[in-house]
Amino acid sequence: MVDCFQTLHTHFNCLIYFSPVVTQALERDVNQANSDPTVKAVVICGANGKFSAGADIRNFANIGQSKFSSLESVVSLIEKSDKPMVAAIEDLAFGGGLEIALGCHYRIANMKARVGLPEVTIGLLPGAGGTQRLPRLIGVPAAIDIITTGRHVPATEALKLGILDEVVEENPIEAAINLAQRVTGQPLGPRRLCLKEVPKLPNMEAFLDEARLKVKKRANGQLSPQMCFEAVRASVYLPFAEGIQKEKQLFMYLLSSGQSKALQYAFFAQRAMEKWVLPNGASWGTADPQPVKKAAVIGLGTMGRGIVASLLKAKIPVVALEQDKKQLEVGKAAVMALLEREALKMHQNGQKPKKPIVPHFTLDFGALKDVDLVIEAVFEEIALKKEIFHKLSVICKPEALLGTNTSYLDIDEIASVTDRPHKVIGIHFFSPAHIMKLVEIIYGQQTSPSAIATAMSLAKSMGKIGVVVGNCFGFVGNRMLTHYYDQAYFLIEDGSTPEEVDKVLQEFGFKMGPLRVGDLAGLDVGWRIRKGKGQTGDALPPGTPPRHRDGMRYSPIPDMLCEMGRYGEKTGKGWYLYDKPGGKIAQPDPWLHGFLSDFRRTHNITARTISQDEILERCLYSLANEGFRILSDGIASCPEAIDTIYINGYAWPRHTGGPMFYTSQVGLPKVLAKLQEYAEANPDIPSLQPSPFLQKLVALGSPPLKEWASHVRSQNSKL
Numbered sequence: 001m002v003d004c005f006q007t008l009h010t011h012f013n014c015l016i017y018f019s020p021v022v023t024q025a026l027e028r029d030v031n032q033a034n035s036d037p038t039v040k041a042v043v044i045c046g047a048n049g050k051f052s053a054g055a056d057i058r059n060f061a062n063i064g065q066s067k068f069s070s071l072e073s074v075v076s077l078i079e080k081s082d083k084p085m086v087a088a089i090e091d092l093a094f095g096g097g098l099e100i101a102l103g104c105h106y107r108i109a110n111m112k113a114r115v116g117l118p119e120v121t122i123g124l125l126p127g128a129g130g131t132q133r134l135p136r137l138i139g140v141p142a143a144i145d146i147i148t149t150g151r152h153v154p155a156t157e158a159l160k161l162g163i164l165d166e167v168v169e170e171n172p173i174e175a176a177i178n179l180a181q182r183v184t185g186q187p188l189g190p191r192r193l194c195l196k197e198v199p200k201l202p203n204m205e206a207f208l209d210e211a212r213l214k215v216k217k218r219a220n221g222q223l224s225p226q227m228c229f230e231a232v233r234a235s236v237y238l239p240f241a242e243g244i245q246k247e248k249q250l251f252m253y254l255l256s257s258g259q260s261k262a263l264q265y266a267f268f269a270q271r272a273m274e275k276w277v278l279p280n281g282a283s284w285g286t287a288d289p290q291p292v293k294k295a296a297v298i299g300l301g302t303m304g305r306g307i308v309a310s311l312l313k314a315k316i317p318v319v320a321l322e323q324d325k326k327q328l329e330v331g332k333a334a335v336m337a338l339l340e341r342e343a344l345k346m347h348q349n350g351q352k353p354k355k356p357i358v359p360h361f362t363l364d365f366g367a368l369k370d371v372d373l374v375i376e377a378v379f380e381e382i383a384l385k386k387e388i389f390h391k392l393s394v395i396c397k398p399e400a401l402l403g404t405n406t407s408y409l410d411i412d413e414i415a416s417v418t419d420r421p422h423k424v425i426g427i428h429f430f431s432p433a434h435i436m437k438l439v440e441i442i443y444g445q446q447t448s449p450s451a452i453a454t455a456m457s458l459a460k461s462m463g464k465i466g467v468v469v470g471n472c473f474g475f476v477g478n479r480m481l482t483h484y485y486d487q488a489y490f491l492i493e494d495g496s497t498p499e500e501v502d503k504v505l506q507e508f509g510f511k512m513g514p515l516r517v518g519d520l521a522g523l524d525v526g527w528r529i530r531k532g533k534g535q536t537g538d539a540l541p542p543g544t545p546p547r548h549r550d551g552m553r554y555s556p557i558p559d560m561l562c563e564m565g566r567y568g569e570k571t572g573k574g575w576y577l578y579d580k581p582g583g584k585i586a587q588p589d590p591w592l593h594g595f596l597s598d599f600r601r602t603h604n605i606t607a608r609t610i611s612q613d614e615i616l617e618r619c620l621y622s623l624a625n626e627g628f629r630i631l632s633d634g635i636a637s638c639p640e641a642i643d644t645i646y647i648n649g650y651a652w653p654r655h656t657g658g659p660m661f662y663t664s665q666v667g668l669p670k671v672l673a674k675l676q677e678y679a680e681a682n683p684d685i686p687s688l689q690p691s692p693f694l695q696k697l698v699a700l701g702s703p704p705l706k707e708w709a710s711h712v713r714s715q716n717s718k719l
């Protein structure tokens with residue numbers, strides 16, 4: 001990593017993610033350069049076209065304090081050197097990598113480089129002086145922004161901010177050597193960040209108070225953004241050396257917190273999804289993705305519009321089809337408005353908006369004859385979907401992949417009406433589809449590995465995270481979610497208010513609780529699904545007890561709200577009262593509280609005071625309990641898949657690692673005991689009965705989460 005100007009040729013190939021061994025080697029080489037009189041200046045660069053992405057975070061939690069301290073002392077050694085030290089940043093300088101560059105006296109990067117301090121995203125803070133040097137270099141507001149968000153800063157912005165001294169078109173090493181030659185002999189004092197004052201603000205105190213509140217609000221219970229803020233704040237009030245001590249103290253606090261463990265787990269869990277393997281052994285190694293040069297989307301409702309935008313983002317031309325002229329006009333206007341908003345957003349973020357490819361809007365199914373992929377996004381009605389898929393199998397070319405954006409329905413049933421069940425696959429987006437990162441890729445009994453590879457590769461090109469799952473009602477995410485919502489409804493029947501339930505889940509870390517989310521998504525969505533299942537509406541057999549279905553407890557309250565036209569935000573009332581239809585300001589609704597009291601009276605329910613613990617445990621443990629069933633059914637291949645789905649599709653608070661990781665941290669015996677307790681108290685709620693797989697894990701002594709998949713004996717793959 002160290003290269004020299006003129007005589008020193010020590011050059012060690014630093015891995016993009018460095019270890020304590022690399023830190024030691026860097027220290028040795030800097031010392032050598034310092035003591036070699038023939039060396040006039042040093043250029044620090046990376047190997048293989050990259051500067052550094054920071055420390056290797058595998059097994060981070062096991063590294064002792066001394067190893068972290070040693071990086072700061074090497075940065076300090078670089079900074080104190082009497083010879084000019086120049087960082088030549090190729091492509092990226094993140095985390096400890098940027099901290100090393102901040103220790104250098106000059107920094108040069110190539111045009112496409114990005115720099116940043118992403119430690120906050122893995123539950124930490126920059127612990128090698130970054131929180132003390134960056135504010136001295138670029139001022140407190142910009143440093144707070146970069147350090148508390150962990151965002152990647154493009155080279156051009158970094159130049160404007162003053163993080164970089166120069167940006168060059170190509171290889172920065174050459175330019176760094178030239179710079180080193182130019183500055184040799186000039187005083188280095190003014191270039192040492194540790195000696196600089198933090199730039200003053202006229203209203204520093206007030207600015208920091210406001211910034212602290214903003215960071216806390218955005219953090220939603222995550223500690224690292226708040227500790228990052230406190231470390232930067234220390235740079236304002238403490239001398240450099242004391243600021244470094246404060247940074248170290250806060251870093252060690254975060255390192256030992258459960259949150260950093262959870263966030264690092266989530267980081268690797270997400271990346272593991274890329275390497276899908278089916279129970280029959282199929283994987284990237286055995287399946288080639290088909291090229292998708294042209295795609296079609298059927299249905300331009302909310303989901304269809306977002307899917308069109310996502311495909312266009314991946315530069316795939318799209319045929320957008322609707323069933324009638326009016327729907328097509330409405331859909332077209334909405335898609336164009338969405339594309340304009342996206343372009344404006346890019347412009348505001350300083351990015352150059354690309355000229356959008358305008359979709360081909362049509363009513364004509366014949367326009368689909370040459371597409372490589374269709375994604376159907378019509379209403380969740382199996383008969384409608386089957387009709388469309390039958391048509392597609394007649395019109396589309398034989399090699400075209402037929403995808404459905406269903407969120408619940410049976411992929412095999414849909415495939416059964418086509419001439420190519422091996423090319424039928426679920427591609428389940430999450431709303432808003434152009435923003436949410438998750439895509440569940442669902443394989444049916446006959447879906448080919450190549451179809452899976454194509455869908456996974458498509459997800460990546462749209463900038464999304466694909467997770468391969470098996471076929472069952474609701475797949476992974478929605479199958480688990482049903483139990484979470486059921487508990488919320490039952491708790492409300494038994495005496496809680498929607499506000500109490502939401503508050504508990506918000507305090508856990510969700511941005512919104514289940515009832516508020518229900519109002520946002522539209523209560524009619526679930527109502528239509530329950531009607532489709534015959535749980536409510538015309539298909540309900542006469543004489544069905546109002547609060548039971550097939551002998552199991554059922555809450556009719558959400559159906560009753562919909563029957564009264566209370567669909568949530570869009571109608572101005574649902575679980576909450578809104579300022580107007582489509583309004584965002586939710587207020588507790590006295591009418592609803594009265595309605596709940598009447599409901600309890602009608603059904604002889606004596607309202608009881610329900611503790612916050614019971615609300616949390618019943619909602620979260622019942623959801624995770626279904627996760628254990630999903631694992632033993634082979635619908636998800638590992639707990640990491642479930643957690644990645646929940647974090648990226650359901651806004652599960654990342655700093656708790658996802659439902660399965662969270663359960664592992666609470667302790668499986670405790671979760672099992674609580675489920676047993678709640679199941680006994682509610683014998684008509686079978687979803688509270690602990691899953692046999694959870695019981696098995698506890699009987700096995702609660703092995704670590706990474707071993708759970710190996711304990712699934714009866715994989716019930718649908719392939």
Ligand SMILES: CC/C=C\C=C\CC(=O)SCCNC(=O)CCNC(=O)[C@H](O)C(C)(C)COP(=O)(O)OP(=O)(O)OC[C@H]1O[C@@H](n2cnc3c(N)ncnc32)[C@H](O)[C@@H]1OP(=O)(O)O
Pocket residue numbers: 017018019020023053054055056057058067068071092094095096097118119122126127128268271272
């Ligand atoms: C001795 C300790 C002293 C000092 C401590 C200093 C603090 C730090 O530096 S903490 C680390 C800060 N850096 C980061 O958080 C960067 C994390 N990585 C990323 O953001 C991205 O990986 C990326 C660098 C932007 C590259 O993205 P992309 O091109 O999309 O590749 P990925 O799929 O994300 O990653 C490829 C591959 O690398 C593994 N990996 C990524 N980062 C790390 C890491 N920091 N440590 C170990 N491994 C890492 C990732 O898991 C992938 O592995 P596969 O096995 O190929 O899945």
